[in-house]
Amino acid sequence: MPIFSSYAGVNDPSRLASPVGALPSKAFDFVICGGGTAGCVLASRLSEDPNVSVLLIEAGESDQKQLMSKIPAGCSPAEWSFRTVAQDECNGRDMYQPRGKMLGGCSSINAMIYQHGSPEDFDEWEQKGAHGWNYAALKPYFRKAERHTPHPDHKIDMEHRGKEGPWISSYPPTNEITAAFVLAGTEAGIPANPDLNVETNSTGITRFQAIIHNGKRSSTNAAYLPKAVYSRQNLFILTGTQVTRLNFDSPSSGPRRCTSVEVGQTKAGPRWVVGVKKEAIVSQGAFGTPQLLHASGIGAKAELEKVGVPVVKDLPGVGEYLKDHLLTTVSWKAKKGSSLQYLTNPAATLPALARWLIDGKGALSTNLAEAGAFLRSDAIPGQVSSIAKGTTNAAGINSPDLEMINGELISQLLFHDPDPTWGSDFFTMAPVVLRPFSSGTVKISSGNTFDAPLIDPRYLTDKRDVAVMLEGLKLARRIGRTEPLSAYLGDSVQLDLDNATDEQLIEHIKEWSETIYHPTSTAKIGEQVSRCDEAAGGVIDSNLKVYGFEGLRVCDASIFPEALSAHPVAAIVACAERFADLLKAEHKA
Numbered sequence: 001m002p003i004f005s006s007y008a009g010v011n012d013p014s015r016l017a018s019p020v021g022a023l024p025s026k027a028f029d030f031v032i033c034g035g036g037t038a039g040c041v042l043a044s045r046l047s048e049d050p051n052v053s054v055l056l057i058e059a060g061e062s063d064q065k066q067l068m069s070k071i072p073a074g075c076s077p078a079e080w081s082f083r084t085v086a087q088d089e090c091n092g093r094d095m096y097q098p099r100g101k102m103l104g105g106c107s108s109i110n111a112m113i114y115q116h117g118s119p120e121d122f123d124e125w126e127q128k129g130a131h132g133w134n135y136a137a138l139k140p141y142f143r144k145a146e147r148h149t150p151h152p153d154h155k156i157d158m159e160h161r162g163k164e165g166p167w168i169s170s171y172p173p174t175n176e177i178t179a180a181f182v183l184a185g186t187e188a189g190i191p192a193n194p195d196l197n198v199e200t201n202s203t204g205i206t207r208f209q210a211i212i213h214n215g216k217r218s219s220t221n222a223a224y225l226p227k228a229v230y231s232r233q234n235l236f237i238l239t240g241t242q243v244t245r246l247n248f249d250s251p252s253s254g255p256r257r258c259t260s261v262e263v264g265q266t267k268a269g270p271r272w273v274v275g276v277k278k279e280a281i282v283s284q285g286a287f288g289t290p291q292l293l294h295a296s297g298i299g300a301k302a303e304l305e306k307v308g309v310p311v312v313k314d315l316p317g318v319g320e321y322l323k324d325h326l327l328t329t330v331s332w333k334a335k336k337g338s339s340l341q342y343l344t345n346p347a348a349t350l351p352a353l354a355r356w357l358i359d360g361k362g363a364l365s366t367n368l369a370e371a372g373a374f375l376r377s378d379a380i381p382g383q384v385s386s387i388a389k390g391t392t393n394a395a396g397i398n399s400p401d402l403e404m405i406n407g408e409l410i411s412q413l414l415f416h417d418p419d420p421t422w423g424s425d426f427f428t429m430a431p432v433v434l435r436p437f438s439s440g441t442v443k444i445s446s447g448n449t450f451d452a453p454l455i456d457p458r459y460l461t462d463k464r465d466v467a468v469m470l471e472g473l474k475l476a477r478r479i480g481r482t483e484p485l486s487a488y489l490g491d492s493v494q495l496d497l498d499n500a501t502d503e504q505l506i507e508h509i510k511e512w513s514e515t516i517y518h519p520t521s522t523a524k525i526g527e528q529v530s531r532c533d534e535a536a537g538g539v540i541d542s543n544l545k546v547y548g549f550e551g552l553r554v555c556d557a558s559i560f561p562e563a564l565s566a567h568p569v570a571a572i573v574a575c576a577e578r579f580a581d582l583l584k585a586e587h588k589a
């Protein structure tokens with residue numbers, strides 16, 4: 001396989017050489033490690049300046065070569081298939097952690113839900129030491145990134161929305177059972193919110209907007225690296241290639257500089273080195289970024305010594321403070337023909353596939369996670385909560401800490417095969433703990449980035465998270481019993497939900513919780529705090545520069561100082577947009 005391959009459809013032979021030695025240059029101004037969600041945004045924006053050279057290095061291939069990534073209801077196999085270490089509070093299970101392995105990263109496999117997050121979430125980032133990363137600073141970048149496609153049946157206030165960005169959001173179609181879920185939620189007391197992406201109201205029940213353009217997924221690769229961008233003579237994209245280490249100089253005093261990046265294509269195969277003239281930007285995601293920093297000798301000294309990696313900088317915050325959103329599914333048998341369950345049968349999918357290939361419409365154009373409610377666990381409408389008022393982990397009084405998501409085929413989204421006894425149609429709701437008190441770690445088992453990182457989210461280790469999930473399950477039970485949804489639902493299938501005691505619900509939480517794939521904060525922006533609690537301290541400063549280094553930055557989900565009370569991809573893109581501007585201005589100066 002050629003080491004230097006092109007973006008699909010582009011075939012410039014001068015840029016299709018095989019070894020790294022045949023790259024047009026031995027060094028580049030900006031070397032972006034990881035061509036995922038943030039990496040594609042950065043490659044596109046930084047290469048707008050024809051006077052700088054940009055190299056983007058990605059372990060996988062282009063998502064544009066994969067039909068299953070382009071189809072919104074598809075499920076691409078191009079992912080890393082990570083698993084967590086055994087989770088004590090989830091009955092000792094090692095839990096699935098998919099991550100996109102292709103240009104576009106997780107934006108090429110995700111459920112495409114487009115949500116900004118509560119303004120208070122970002123203002124809290126600033127309070128936690130991320131100077132300049134508040135809502136007011138990020139607001140223009142949400143708009144710069146987005147082009148919203150108005151929908152005649154879903155009027156929203158375009159004042160808050162992007163109209164000219166490369167990344168296209170729209171309303172996917174909704175199955176009838178989802179519409180029933182939204183109505184039942186409002187009947188149960190949750191206010192309807194037509195658009196969560198406004199400054200004043202981040203709670204309520206809503207139909208999700210999704211990153212879909214004309215029925216096709218709009219990954220950051222598709223949006224930010226179209227042919228016109230790829231053909232820039234100063235942008236180079238290396239696919240099928242893994243970054244294995246960052247190299248540094250050794251000045252007699254002052255910070256060390258990242259001088260080059262080592263890459264390889266197999267675990268034990270040859271390695272090549274690419275020079276860094278201005279900045280190496282690590283953008284490998286919340287698991288891949290701490291992994292590369294650790295493999296390069298940046299992290300807690302004792303941990304690095306355990307795996308025999310020479311210590312370059314004792315920086316204990318690397319890989320600490322892993323936050324992830326956990327959900328617990330609860331499913332019911334559903335009225336025959338009311339769900340999209342038939343799409344799990346390849347033969348039955350053929351007419352839907354034909355329809356999608358013709359006009360991008362039909363059942364396969366849904367993002368499958370079609371609606372959700374955002375609430376405060378201490379004030380759930382119509383429910384007496386066991387959580388004392390004001391004791392949640394929400395960022396502020398207008399921010400949620402609990403989501404209730406409904407999803408067609410949510411079991412498949414969780415990469416589970418449903419039990420055949422559930423019948424041909426079933427329906428799933430899932431409470432999500434949006435602002436977990438629990439936090440975990442990402443460590444390495446060796447200095448070779450071809451070995452999977454050790455992911456330990458420590459789910460539910462803080463019992464306050466169990467209490468939030470319990471309230472969520474009680475709400476799910478109520479919504480499931482409310483018209484018009486109740487008319488679609490038969491018996492619950494995993495447990496006797498109607499009669500379950502709190503103890504049984506907690507047992508259910510331990511057995512049926514899974515990630516909703518939002519790991520963050522493993523190389524967070526924040527002050528470098530005193531030695532005794534440095535583990536919880538920042539890894540990068542507010543310019544996203546790794547402490548103790550020159551020419552080394554991080555930009556992806558790992559920089560979040562705290563988990564958002566929302567699906568995070570829009571915020572990651574906004575952060576990358578803002579960082580690209582900061583970097584351009586800094587280097588111009």
Ligand SMILES: Cc1cc2nc3c(=O)[nH]c(=O)nc-3n(C[C@H](O)[C@H](O)[C@H](O)COP(=O)(O)OP(=O)(O)OC[C@H]3O[C@@H](n4cnc5c(N)ncnc54)[C@H](O)[C@@H]3O)c2cc1C
Pocket residue numbers: 033034035036037038039057058059060098099100101102103104105106107109110111112113114115241242243244283284285286288292369449516517518519555556557558566567568569570572
């Ligand atoms: C199944 C799923 C559903 C989701 N649904 C939603 C949703 O609906 N809405 C939402 O807002 N969020 C959703 N998310 C979360 C969101 O997509 C991610 O948080 C976000 O895309 C992460 O962006 P990132 O840039 O941090 O990392 P990524 O997009 O993961 O990018 C990291 C890139 O680095 C590459 N890489 C890693 N290691 C190396 C290496 N050593 N060398 C070279 N390359 C490397 C990877 O292959 C990848 O391309 C979902 C995630 C998943 C997995």
